[in-house]
Amino acid sequence: MVDTCSLIQVPSQGRKFTWTNNRRRGHVSAVLNRSFCNEAWISYFQECHQFVLQRVASDHAPILVVSEGSERPKNCPFRFQRFWTDHEDYLNAVQSSWENDIPGSPMMVMAQKLKRLKVFLRSWAKENFSNFNLEMMEAKKCMEEIQTVIDRDGISDSIYAKEADAKTKYLKALQNYEKLWAEKSRSRWRDQGDRCSKFFHILVKIRRMKNSIKSLRTVDGTLISEYVAGYYEHFHKEWDRGRLDGIPSDSEIKSAVWDLDPDSAPGPDGFPRAFYKSCWDIISSDVCKAIRWFSRTGYMPYGINNNFLILVSARISVLLNGGPVGYFGVEKGLRQGDPISPMLFIIAEEVLCRGLSELLAKNSIKALSGPRGAIIPTHILFADYVFIFSNASIRLGVSALLGKPLSILEVFWCRPDFSWIKLNVDGCSLGNPGNSGAGGVFRNHRGLVVGSFKKFLGVHTNYYTEFTALMEGILKAKELQVDALWIEMDSVAMVVALQSKSIPWFVLQDWLSVKDYLNSINWKITHCFREANCIADFLAKAVAKSRNSDVNISFPPHIRSEIAHDAESRPRFRFI
Structure with a gap:
């Protein structure tokens, strides 16, 4: 219904849950009430969000939808529009501005020409492009x-x-x-x-x-813009950055520029990668001189931002609700979001691809068979995913001959390291959709149970139940103040979704409530076979049948035996 009517969920603030059954035993809380709007509503109320208020006489919390307009900055930066390049007079306009010489170092010349070009293109665009x-x-x-x-x-x-x-x-x-x-x-x-x-x-x-920041203030009352800029400046100065000592040639610089994504967002100077490609014959000389000058001197004049980020380290200005605040240099090692990260990622992919090809040539791995004359790939790269197609018989030592009996795989429940707590969690839906429940058990490095829970979730599908069970387990870990958490599930989809942070909308609020907690601790999530997740599976099925939620469960004898089985590192068996 939501997709059919093209509805959009309104962002929520305030209390987490909107409904509770108000029971002392078997207490259940859930997000049953949500606010939705259509595209026309957002056009009139672009800053709307909902507040979940206190419950008084009803099981349901009242929801107040408000629209609070945030102040728009007056210093919105210049933005180069790609469709300008389609105009017949575009290159002549750039040429007329760029050809006038400016004295100074190559880096300063490049920066001043870009600054002058912004002013010129603003007026040129107003004359040539109407509303x-x-x-x-x-x-x-x-x-x-x-x-x-x-x-x-x-x-x-x-x-x-x-x-x-x-x-x-x-x-x-x-x-x-x-x-x-x-x-x-x-x-x-x-x-x-x-x-x-x-x-x-x-x-x-x-x-x-979603991106609008409406209220943010530190304990000492620091203004929002000062706090944001200060935070990111400190963030990027925690460690010294490495230097790139080699002086690139003109062809290397052009190759790097051509490898940049022309459709990616522009930097704080407002010029996207498409600008450099479209005007390369005009600006190439100044760009190459500026990059080589920086490579020789290692000095970036203060106040200069650059868009040829693959070869030159950047200075950063934080955009707050569309306007720039703060200005500082990057002095930290590489991490996600740094301009050179894509290059290192591509290098790592290349090493992996060559390694797989070498293994295939040595017959260490066996490619899948296909139609006669067809080329069968051993691997495919898509975005940041790697798909490997291989016959697993060599790795497992199993004969690939037809008619060979299935192998028996030993499955172990692995203990966590000292000071870590391991959470095994599972969800169960009897009917898909049907009565569903979530169950989880926390164990220490000795395999001893330090906490457990089972929670009835109502009537839901398996997909919903698995995600909700995962969120419930993380919330329980937060309540137990676990600071080193190993999550283990038998659902590959859940593990991949959490690792890639592809969180569905129905648990997005739960995810946002635990995201800060996860960022503050050491944690990881891995997949296991169902044989190693039998305790959580028992709890999820039991609560789906009984509908009675509970914590710190008193386990029946056969489950206590399974817990001891895991603690002694004895195997279970899986036929493959």
């Missing part, structure tokens, strides 16, 4: 008037030519309108909605609503 929304409506109105005349009076050569001109003008205006909103939405999908315009409008409004 796209108004232009599109006027072109559409003109086309409709001509077609009305054709319907009334018939067509002639002159009217036919006018209609053709009107259609051309309308299609051009529509293309410009789409390009503008496609860039604002930062989406690469081109196959959604009515000519994509409505689709991109919705994406832009949702992103602005």
Whole structure:
């Protein structure tokens, strides 16, 4: 229903749960009430969110939907629009601004020319590109008037030519309108909605609503912008960065620029990677001189930002609700988000690919068989995923001959390291959908139980139950103040989803409530076979049948025996 009606969930603040059964035993709390809106609502109330208020007389908490407009910054930075490059006079405009010489070091020359070009392009764009929304409506109105005349009076050569001109003008205006909103939405999908315009409008409004920071203040009363800039400056100065000592050649610099994603978001200077590609013949000399100058001196003049980030370390300005605050240099080692990280990732992928090819050549791994004459890949790379296609018989020492009996695999429950706590968690739905429950058990490095829970979740599917069980386990770990947590589940989908942070909407609020806790501790999540997760499986099935939630369960004799079995590191068996 939500997808069919194109509804969007309103961000929530305040209390976590919106309903409780108000029972002392078998207490259940859940998020049953949510606020949804459509695209038209967001257009009028772009800063809306919901507050979950206190429950008084009802089991349900009242929900208050409000719209509080945050102050928009007056210093919104320059943004280069990619559709400018389609204009016939674009390169001449850049050339006229760039060719005037500026004295100073190569890096300073490059920065000052970019700064001067921003001012020039602002005025040039205003002269050559009108209001796209108004232009599109006027072109559409003109086309409709001509077609009305054709319907009334018939067509002639002159009217036919006018209609053709009107259609051309309308299609051009529509293309410009789409390009503008496609860039604002930062989406690469081109196959959604009515000519994509409505689709991109919705994406832009949702992103602005979610990313808007409405209130943030430190204990000592520091203003929001000072706090944000100070935090990131400290964050990027924790460790010294490594230096790149080699001086690149012109061809290496051009190759690096050409490898950059032209559709990625621009830096604080407002120029995206597409700008450098489109004007390379004009600006290449200054760009290469600036990069080589930095490589020789290792000095970046204060106040200069750069967009050729793959070879030059960056200075950072934090954007707060669309306006820049703070300005500081990067002095930390590489991590996700650093400009050189994609290069190192590609190098690691290349090493892995060559290693797999070498293993195949040595017959250490066996490729899957396919149709005669077809090339069967051993691996495929997609984004940050690696898919390896191999016959596992060599690794397991099992004969690949047909008719060979199945192998028996020993499955162990592994103890956690000292000071770590291991959580085995599982969900169960009797009927899919049907009565469902979550169960989990916490054990220390000796295999002794230090906590357990089982919770009835109502009528849900297996997918919902597994995710909810995982969130319940993390919440219980937070209550137990576990500071080193090993989560183990027998659901591959749950493990992959949490590792990649692909959290579905129905547990997103739970995830946000435990995200800070997980960031403050050491934790990991791994997959296990069901044979190693039998305790959690028992608890989930038991509560789904009995509907009685509980904590610190008193286990029956056969489950106590299974716990001792795990603590003694004895195997269970799985047929494969």
